[in-house]
Amino acid sequence: xxxxxxxRVYQNxxxxxxxxxxxxxxxxxxxxxxxxxxxxxxxxxxxxxLRALRPLALGLDTGDVFINESGQVVEDxxxxxxxxxxxxxxxxxxxxxxxxxxxEEEIKNGFIxxxxxxxxxxxxxxxxxxxxxxxxxxxxxxxxxISREVIGSARPLLPRIIDREGGTIRHTMxxxxxxxxxxxxxRDAIRMISDGLPExxxxxxxxxxxxxxxxxxxxxxxxxxxxxxxxxxxxxxxxKAEGMTMLLRSMGPSVIATDEIGGQDDVRALExxxxxxxxxIFTVHGSSLEELAARPALNYLFRLGAxxxxxxxxxxxxxxxxxxIFDAKNILKAGAIRCIN
Amino acid sequence: xxxxxxxxxxxAAGGAAGMLVARDYARRPVExxxxxxxxxxxxxxxIYSATPLGEAMDRVASATDGIVSGLFRExxxxxxxxxxxxxxxxxxxxxxxxxRSSSLTVTDSAILKNLGRALGRSGREDQEKHxxxxxxQLKRELSRAEEAAAKNTRMWNYxxxxxxxxxxxxxx
Numbered sequence: 001x002x003x004x005x006x007x008r009v010y011q012n013x014x015x016x017x018x019x020x021x022x023x024x025x026x027x028x029x030x031x032x033x034x035x036x037x038x039x040x041x042x043x044x045x046x047x048x049x050l051r052a053l054r055p056l057a058l059g060l061d062t063g064d065v066f067i068n069e070s071g072q073v074v075e076d077x078x079x080x081x082x083x084x085x086x087x088x089x090x091x092x093x094x095x096x097x098x099x100x101x102x103x104e105e106e107i108k109n110g111f112i113x114x115x116x117x118x119x120x121x122x123x124x125x126x127x128x129x130x131x132x133x134x135x136x137x138x139x140x141x142x143x144x145x146i147s148r149e150v151i152g153s154a155r156p157l158l159p160r161i162i163d164r165e166g167g168t169i170r171h172t173m174x175x176x177x178x179x180x181x182x183x184x185x186x187r188d189a190i191r192m193i194s195d196g197l198p199e200x201x202x203x204x205x206x207x208x209x210x211x212x213x214x215x216x217x218x219x220x221x222x223x224x225x226x227x228x229x230x231x232x233x234x235x236x237x238x239x240k241a242e243g244m245t246m247l248l249r250s251m252g253p254s255v256i257a258t259d260e261i262g263g264q265d266d267v268r269a270l271e272x273x274x275x276x277x278x279x280x281i282f283t284v285h286g287s288s289l290e291e292l293a294a295r296p297a298l299n300y301l302f303r304l305g306a307x308x309x310x311x312x313x314x315x316x317x318x319x320x321x322x323x324x325i326f327d328a329k330n331i332l333k334a335g336a337i338r339c340i341n
Numbered sequence: 342x343x344x345x346x347x348x349x350x351x352x353a354a355g356g357a358a359g360m361l362v363a364r365d366y367a368r369r370p371v372e373x374x375x376x377x378x379x380x381x382x383x384x385x386x387x388i389y390s391a392t393p394l395g396e397a398m399d400r401v402a403s404a405t406d407g408i409v410s411g412l413f414r415e416x417x418x419x420x421x422x423x424x425x426x427x428x429x430x431x432x433x434x435x436x437x438x439x440x441r442s443s444s445l446t447v448t449d450s451a452i453l454k455n456l457g458r459a460l461g462r463s464g465r466e467d468q469e470k471h472x473x474x475x476x477x478q479l480k481r482e483l484s485r486a487e488e489a490a491a492k493n494t495r496m497w498n499y500x501x502x503x504x505x506x507x508x509x510x511x512x513x
Contacts, residue, residue: 024423031425090427098420098428098461099393101468135464 018146021116022048025144027090029069030056033081036071046179048144052088055080059143061318085140092139095120108133109213117147117218117225147218149226153181153320154189160325161189161281161309164201168279169193169255170327171306175284175292176313181320182283183259185313187216187226189281190257194229205279207232208253210243216259241269248276255279267297274306288312289326348509352502359501366493368444370486375409376453377479383413384472387465394428394461395420412439432457452478 019042023031026048033056034048047059055066055077065073066080074080095112096103106112111121123141127134161172174189176182196204209232211217217224219236228234233251235243240258247253256273258266261282273280286292289310293299301307314323379401386397398417402410412435419431426434433454440450456475459468 024425028425090425093427093461094425096461097393097395098431099391099395099397100461100463101387101465102391102393104391104464107464137463 018045018116018118018148021114021118022144022146025091025094025114025120027087027094029081029087030083030091033067033069033071034058037067038071041065041073045146047146050083050088050091050142050144052083052085052140054083056083088139088142091142092122095142104135107136110136111213113214113218115218115220115225117215119145119147119213119215121145147215147226148184150181150184150188150320151191151227152188154185154192156322157185157311157325158189158192158197158202159200160327161311162197162200162202167201167203168205169202169281170308171274171279172281172309172311173261173284173307174282174311174313175286175289176315176323177287178285180313180315181318182285182313183215185311185320186257186259186281186283187228190216190232191227191229193255193257193281194232204229204231205254206252208244208247208251208256209234210238210240210247210256210258211236212238212240212243213259216257239265241265244269244273248273248278253278255281257281259283260285261301262295262297264297264300267301270301271304271306274304280307344513348513351509351512352505355505355508356502359497359499359504362501363494363497365444366486366490366497369446369449370483370490372407372409372443372445373449373479373483373486375405375407376412377476377483379405379409379413380456380472380476380479384469384476387468387472391465408439408442411442412436415439428461429457432460446482449479449482452482 019035023035026034030050034042037045037058041058041060044060044062045058046061049057049059049064051057057064057066057080066077068074068079069081092100095114100107103112107122110123111119113119121143122136122139124136124139126136161169163170174182174186190207190209193202193205194207196202207229209217209228211219211234214236216226217228217232217234217236218226219234222236224232224234233247233253235247238246240261241263244256244258247256256278257280259282261267261270261284270280270282284292284298286295286298289312293302308327310326311322312324312326314321382401382404383397386392386400387394390397392400395417398413399421402413402417405413415435415438416428416431419426419434420428436450436453436457452475456471459471461468463471
C-alpha cells in the first residue's frame with residue numbers, strides 16, 4: 001500500500017463554536033465544567049463522555065483525559081468529577097427535549113443527532129422484542145461526539161477523483177476505521193463537488209445526499225446546518241437504500257453521496273445508481289481493502305468493478321489524513337487481489 | 342340603625358363566604374373535565390404525531406382555555422426556552438402555580454404530579470399507558486367531584502345566608 005504523496009494532515013482550526021450547540025444539552029453541573037476547560041484543549045475536543053458513577057472524560061485527538069469540577073485535567077481519576085446517574089438522565093432528557101417517545105428509532109439505533117449535527121451516542125439496558133432491540137432503558141452512558149466542519153479537508157483527494165474529460169467525478173469510496181474523519185472529508189468533498197472547482201475542470205454538480213444519521217449536513221428540521229454546497233439536495237434521516245432510489249427518481253442528481261455503506265440493501269441500491277449513469281461518492285468502515293473485501297456485501301461491490309477510486313483515510317496527529325488513493329491501475333500493486341477476484 | 346347596617350353586612354359576608362365555598366365545589370368538576378380533555382389532546386400529540394413535549398404542550402395550551410391553558414403554557418415555556426429543566430420539573434413548577442388558583446384537591450394534584458414524573462421519559466406505548474392511567478384516575482375523581490358538587494353547592498349557597506341570618510337573630 002503506497003502512501004499518497006499529496007496526502008497530508010489537514011489543518012483544523014481551533015474552533016470552539018460548538019459549545020453553543022453542546023451546552024444546552026449538558027446537565028447543570030457539567031455545563032459549568034466544559035466551558036471552563038482550556039480553550040486550546042476545547043479546540044481539539046472530539047468527544048464528551050458521561051458514564052454514570054464514573055469520571056467525566058473528554059476525548060481529544062490525542063486520547064482521553066479526565067476532568068475535575070474546575071475543568072482542569074487530572075491524572076488521578078479519583079479526583080475527577082464523578083458523573084451521577086442523575087447527570088446522565090438529565091442529559092438524555094435535554095438531548096431529547098424530554099421527548100424520548102419522539103426519538104424511538106434513534107434510540108433503537110443507539111444515537112440521537114442534535115442541532116449542529118453533533119451525534120449523541122447512548123448506552124443502557126436494551127429491551128428486546130422478537131430478538132431485536134425495541135428500546136433502551138436505564139441509560140448509563142452518553143457520548144457526545146463533536147461534529148466539525150473542516151473546510152478544505154477533502155482538497156488533497158479532489159484532483160484524484162475528478163474526471164476532467166467528463167467534467168464530473170469518478171465513482172469513489174472513502175474508507176477508514178472509525179474516528180478517522182470519513183464524514184468530515186465526505187462533507188467537504190460534497191461541498192466542493194456541489195459548488196464546482198473550475199481550476200480542476202469541475203463545474204458545479206447537482207448532488208443528492210442521503211444523510212441517514214443527519215451527520216453530514218447536520219440538518220435540523222430539514223435545513224442543513226453545515227455547508228454542503230449550493231447544489232446539494234439533502235434527504236435527511238432516510239434509510240440509505242431507499243433514499244438513493246428516491247433521489248434518483250425525483251431530483252435528477254449528477255452525483256449521489258451517502259455515508260457508511262455496508263448492508264446488502266445499500267449495495268443493491270448503489271448498484272442501481274451506478275447503472276443509472278449517476279456518479280457516487282460514499283464512505284465505508286474498514287482499515288484496509290482486504291478487510292472490506294472480506295465483507296460479503298462489499299465483496300459483491302468490488303466484483304462489479306464499478307467503483308473507480310478508493311480513498312483510504314487514517315489518523316496521524318489529527319483525523320482526516322489521506323493514507324492512500326487506489327484506482328484500477330494500482331489496486332493490484334496494493335496487494336488487494338482478493339478484492340477483485 | 343347601626344344594628345341594621347351590621348346585620349346587612351353580616352348577612353352579605355356570610356352569603357359571600359357560602360357562595361365562595363359553593364363555587365369551589367362547582368368549579369372542581371369543570372376543571373377536572375377540562376384537564377381530562379387536555380390530557381387526551383396531549384396523548385394524541387404524543388402517540389400519533391410524536392410531537393416533542395414542549396411543542397405538544399404549547400398546542401394543548403392553545404386549544405384549551407382558562408387556567409388549564411395556563412398550566413400547559415407555563416410547562417411548555419420552561420421546556421422550550423432551554424432552561425435545562427426536565428419535563429417533570431417543568432410540569433411540577435407549573436402545577437404548583439396552577440394548584441393555587443384552581444379548585445382541585447390534593448388528590449387531584451397528586452395524580453397530575455405522578456403523571457409529570459413519567460412525561461417524556463419513555464416510548465410511545467408507555468406514555469400512552471401513563472396518560473390513560475391519569476385520565477382514568479381523574480375520571481374517578483370527576484364522578485366524586487360531581488357528587489360532592491350536587492350535594493354541597495346548593496347547601497353552601499343557602500348555608501352562608503342562613504347561618505348569617507341565624508347569627509343576626511341570635512345577636513338581636
